[in-house]
Amino acid sequence: MATPKHLISGSIADESLLAWSINEKFEYALPFYRQSKRLSAIGIDIPRSTLSTLTIKCAEQCRPLYELLKDTIKTGSVINADETRVQVLKEKGRKAQDKSWMWVFLGGAAGKKAVVFQYETGRSHEIPYKFLKEYKGWLQTDDYEAYNTALKKLRDDGNKSIRHVLCWAHARRYFYKYWEMSKAPEAKQILELIKKLLNLKI
Incomplete structure (x- = not known):
């Protein structure tokens, strides 16, 4: 009887170990050296370098x-996009102080939502431009200029099927700051309107 194939052929790690290690690393921020210590405590000796290599192979x-998740996101009528700064240590050819970015795209058909995290060393408009090629629908983002530039470039390419909308949560911040400083009734009124619109507990 043939044995089941594993994700990484010939590896000491089965899928349960890979899932545990990756989840501990990226969901709970547990570094590989601490994972190695935890495993060693129960009699499993796996160096952190091996755990790192396994994660890279698993990603490959x-x-x-x-790629399927990216395609799934583009099947829906709305994509939410954002980017956040991350610090990467010991990245080849870069300093620890260099800025890196995790771009996040969420979308897909109703009931079949998907999300992808795309690591980039920059914050260029080329990133959403490449991701949104062939997409038709709504794009919701903050007002970061890279999205506007990407959409202009897509329209120049002939894709006029993306409609850009901004984020009320970001817009609300400015009214809230103004209300905190001035206690102006107009600002409070706008906050109440946004609350009704978004059903926020503010």
């Missing part, structure tokens, strides 16, 4: 799934 093997 899951690339088709990642």
Whole structure:
């Protein structure tokens, strides 16, 4: 009887170990050296370098799934996009102080939402431009200029099927700051209107 194939052929790690290690690392921010200590405490000696290598190999093997998730996001009528700064240590050719970014895209058909995290060393408009090629629908973002530039470039390419809308949560911040400083009734009124619009507990 043939044995089941594993994600990483010939590896000491089965899927349960890979899932545990990756989840501990990225969901709970547990570094590989601490994972190694935890495993060692129960009699499993796996160096952190091995855990790191396994994660890289796992990502490579899951690339088709990642591409499928990106395609799934583009099947829906709305994509939410944002980017946040991350720090990466010991990245080849870069200093620890260099800025890196995690771009996040969320979308997909109703009941079939998907999200992808796309690591980039920059914050260029080229990133959303490449991601949104062929997409038709609504794009919701903050007012970061890179999105506007990307959409202009897409329209110049002939894709006029993306409608850009901004984020009420970001807009609300400015009214809230103004209300905190001035206690102006007009600002409070706008906050109440946004509250009704978004059903926020503010």
